[in-house]
Amino acid sequence: MFHAAIGGNAPVSSLSSLVRRVRGVDRLFLFSVVLPTLASTLYFGAIASDVYVSESRFIVRSPDKPAASGVGLLLKSAAGFSTAGDEIYAAQNFVNSRDALRAVDKGGAFRTAYTQAGISLFDRFDPLGISGSFEELYEYYLGKVTAVQDTESSIITLTVKAYSPRDAQHINQRLLDMAEATVNRLNERARSDLIRTSSKEVAEAKLRAQSAALALSAFRNREGVVDPEKQATVQIQMVSKLQDELIATQSRLAQLRSVAPSNPQISVLQAQANSLSAAIDAEIGKVAGDRRSLSSRAAQYQRLQLESQFADRQLAVAMASQQDAENEARRKQAYVERIVEPNLADYPIEPRRIRGVLSTFVFALIVWGVLSMMLAGVREHGQ
Numbered sequence: 001m002f003h004a005a006i007g008g009n010a011p012v013s014s015l016s017s018l019v020r021r022v023r024g025v026d027r028l029f030l031f032s033v034v035l036p037t038l039a040s041t042l043y044f045g046a047i048a049s050d051v052y053v054s055e056s057r058f059i060v061r062s063p064d065k066p067a068a069s070g071v072g073l074l075l076k077s078a079a080g081f082s083t084a085g086d087e088i089y090a091a092q093n094f095v096n097s098r099d100a101l102r103a104v105d106k107g108g109a110f111r112t113a114y115t116q117a118g119i120s121l122f123d124r125f126d127p128l129g130i131s132g133s134f135e136e137l138y139e140y141y142l143g144k145v146t147a148v149q150d151t152e153s154s155i156i157t158l159t160v161k162a163y164s165p166r167d168a169q170h171i172n173q174r175l176l177d178m179a180e181a182t183v184n185r186l187n188e189r190a191r192s193d194l195i196r197t198s199s200k201e202v203a204e205a206k207l208r209a210q211s212a213a214l215a216l217s218a219f220r221n222r223e224g225v226v227d228p229e230k231q232a233t234v235q236i237q238m239v240s241k242l243q244d245e246l247i248a249t250q251s252r253l254a255q256l257r258s259v260a261p262s263n264p265q266i267s268v269l270q271a272q273a274n275s276l277s278a279a280i281d282a283e284i285g286k287v288a289g290d291r292r293s294l295s296s297r298a299a300q301y302q303r304l305q306l307e308s309q310f311a312d313r314q315l316a317v318a319m320a321s322q323q324d325a326e327n328e329a330r331r332k333q334a335y336v337e338r339i340v341e342p343n344l345a346d347y348p349i350e351p352r353r354i355r356g357v358l359s360t361f362v363f364a365l366i367v368w369g370v371l372s373m374m375l376a377g378v379r380e381h382g383q
Contacts, residue, residue, distance in 0.1 A: 028371055028372060032371060033368045040360035041357050043122070044353040051350035052162055052167075053160070053161050053345055055157060055158070055159050056176050056338070056342040057155050057157050058158070058176065058180075059339060060087040060336055061334065062334040086186075087334040091147075094182045095145065096145070098134075104141075144160065145159070145171070158179075160175070169342045169343065173342045176342060194325040195322075198324075201321065202321075205314045205315040209308070209312050212304070212307045213308055216305060219300065219304055250273055253266060
């Protein structure tokens with residue numbers, strides 16, 4: 001009877017002992033350490049989806065940019081090329097842009113890759129199907145796609161995280177192709193802008209040169225002179241000869257008047273002297289004196305000639321600038337060189353389950369320690 005009574009009370013005694021032990025457990029430790037660690041174990045062990053990572057690396061190089069120093073110099077100086085800084089930033093910013101997301105999500109491809117049934121509700125995009133707006137998709141996209149530049153070597157590492165290795169590789173390949181297309185588009189735009197601007201300057205210079213040449217030709221046809229300055233020189237030489245003849249005639253006339261005042265040659269010489277004087281006055285009038293004189297026309301001719309020469313020089317400069325612009329456009333050509341193609345992951349890198357559980361446990365211990373110290377201080381202050 002005694003043994004039976006003891007045997008019958010044993011389960012009740014064990015249950016009471018368990019209840020006392022549970023009640024004896026520090027509730028602060030239970031809620032701050034035990035429960036978070038159990039929840040972390042449950043999440044990382046059974047809920048979190050496997051994440052596959054596809055990585056690619058590329059660099060944008062150009063033949064006319066200065067190379068960097070250090071390790072990157074070995075990469076950049078090969079074959080006479082160096083990194084193109086502006087194009088690198090453009091490619092990196094495009095990968096992180098909404099335009100890149102629109103291109104990747106064409107036909108809903110990106111949404112489909114991250115809303116599949118096999119993905120856990122905690123990792124899936126818009127798990128409840130409530131909103132799913134483009135801005136929310138963009139925020140989700142930035143958490144799955146990263147493009148990081150190494151400041152020393154200027155190499156951009158493009159990383160894509162997905163819940164399928166094929167999806168991660170496909171998205172990475174698509175983004176890499178679009179980044180290369182962006183650099184090519186910038187090259188073509190810069191080249192066309194340079195050539196278009198220089199060609200416009202050449203066309204304008206040709207019109208100015210043609211207009212100046214036509215104005216000079218019209219002046220020559222209208223005035224009946226080829227070069228007023230040269231023609232004035234000829235006229236002056238003619239005036240000089242006539243003056244020499246006039247002086248000789250007047251000298252002979254003076255001699256005759258002093259020697260033989262009644263000589264009939266005096267009237268002839270006088271008439272000749274008068275004719276020479278009139279010819280000299282006429283020739284001088286052609287050179288200077290009125291609006292039709294060579295001197296007045298020479299000023300207008302010089303202005304037209306200077307305009308024509310200046311227009312010709314401008315045309316020569318514009319044509320040289322056009323050649324320089326074409327050479328500069330060829331030198332500015334940037335190239336995307338792929339160092340590492342997007343890989344197809346054969347093992348999920350994330351989540352790091354054991355590290356996640358241990359991190360949660362350590363952080364929970366720290367929180368528990370801080371809270372215990374604070375409560376102890378409050379109790380001491382209350383006493």
